[in-house]
Amino acid sequence: MSHDPPPELRVGDLTLSFGGVTALDRVSLTVAPGEIRGLIGPNGAGKTTLFNCVTRLYRPDSGTITFAGHDLLRTRPDRIIRLGIARTFQNLALFPSLSVLDNTLLGAHSRDSSGFTASLLGLPGTRRAHRALAAEAMDILDDLGLADVAHQEAAGLPFGTLKRVELARALAGRPRLLLLDEPAGGLTHAEVDELGELILRLRAERGLGALLVEHHMGLVMGISDRVVAMESGRDIAEGAPEDVRGDERVLAAYLGRTA
Numbered sequence: 001m002s003h004d005p006p007p008e009l010r011v012g013d014l015t016l017s018f019g020g021v022t023a024l025d026r027v028s029l030t031v032a033p034g035e036i037r038g039l040i041g042p043n044g045a046g047k048t049t050l051f052n053c054v055t056r057l058y059r060p061d062s063g064t065i066t067f068a069g070h071d072l073l074r075t076r077p078d079r080i081i082r083l084g085i086a087r088t089f090q091n092l093a094l095f096p097s098l099s100v101l102d103n104t105l106l107g108a109h110s111r112d113s114s115g116f117t118a119s120l121l122g123l124p125g126t127r128r129a130h131r132a133l134a135a136e137a138m139d140i141l142d143d144l145g146l147a148d149v150a151h152q153e154a155a156g157l158p159f160g161t162l163k164r165v166e167l168a169r170a171l172a173g174r175p176r177l178l179l180l181d182e183p184a185g186g187l188t189h190a191e192v193d194e195l196g197e198l199i200l201r202l203r204a205e206r207g208l209g210a211l212l213v214e215h216h217m218g219l220v221m222g223i224s225d226r227v228v229a230m231e232s233g234r235d236i237a238e239g240a241p242e243d244v245r246g247d248e249r250v251l252a253a254y255l256g257r258t259a
């Protein structure tokens with residue numbers, strides 16, 4: 001194996017039950033380097049649970065997860081971002097009383113090798129390192145059209161702006177794969193269009209792959225290379241967006257009846 005294997009995510013036969021509920025039932029999928037992979041399914045299908053397994057919030061009962069050749073199930077949760085996986089949260093994971101810049105810097109925390117404690121002590125080397133991270137965070141905010149609000153508190157900013165700050169925080173970890181949990185939720189039509197263009201641009205400019213959990217079919221079908229559909233913890237269809245959209249099992253899952 002090479003020293004720097006490609007940043008491919010491979011999930012194999014992942015299973016996880018909560019009491020009597022089988023949230024994941026032998027789910028398998030891959031996200032190739034630079035691929036935009038859609039993940040759809042009705043409420044409760046298990047999409048967020050899958051994200052939570054990849055980021056090690058949950059431990060699956062069985063199955064495998066590897067990224068860039070690393071066994072994620074043997075990787076400490078706080079190391080996941082260092083391997084190059086960053087996520088956004090459906091309900092936003094921002095600190096309301098912190099500025100947009102500081103929220104973004106939290107995403108770079110994993111790369112701050114000098115550590116926050118040393119930074120609090122004000123050691124000169126750590127101040128320099130912090131300044132470099134802040135400059136990089138400002139570049140990201142600029143890139144996402146957020147430079148004007150960098151020093152404003154997150155509290156009180158419009159929801160569409162906060163969704164972009166959430167993305168900026170993820171990008172500050174310099175990921176190679178983004179896990180996006182319903183990034184279009186609550187956005188206006190125009191904002192959804194902008195988001196789609198932004199995800200495509202991030203892929204073109206940074207080679208970023210994405211696993212995109214999304215209920216907005218226009219977005220997920222418009223920008224995904226391939227789509228996986230889930231229902232009741234199972235992967236029920238996989239393929240090109242137009243094929244998955246027309247798959248009978250997928251249509252039945254959304255209509256709430258058995259195919």
Ligand SMILES: Nc1ncnc2c1ncn2[C@@H]1O[C@H](COP(=O)(O)OP(=O)(O)OP(=O)(O)O)[C@@H](O)[C@H]1O
Pocket residue numbers: 018021022023041042043044045046047048049050
């Ligand atoms: N921590 C937990 N404890 C108990 N049950 C859970 C837990 N997390 C998820 N579940 C259950 O697992 C199933 C899958 O939930 P999950 O949130 O992954 O679905 P989803 O596809 O992300 O849905 P949505 O589109 O509504 O976000 C649901 O039945 C849910 O109630």
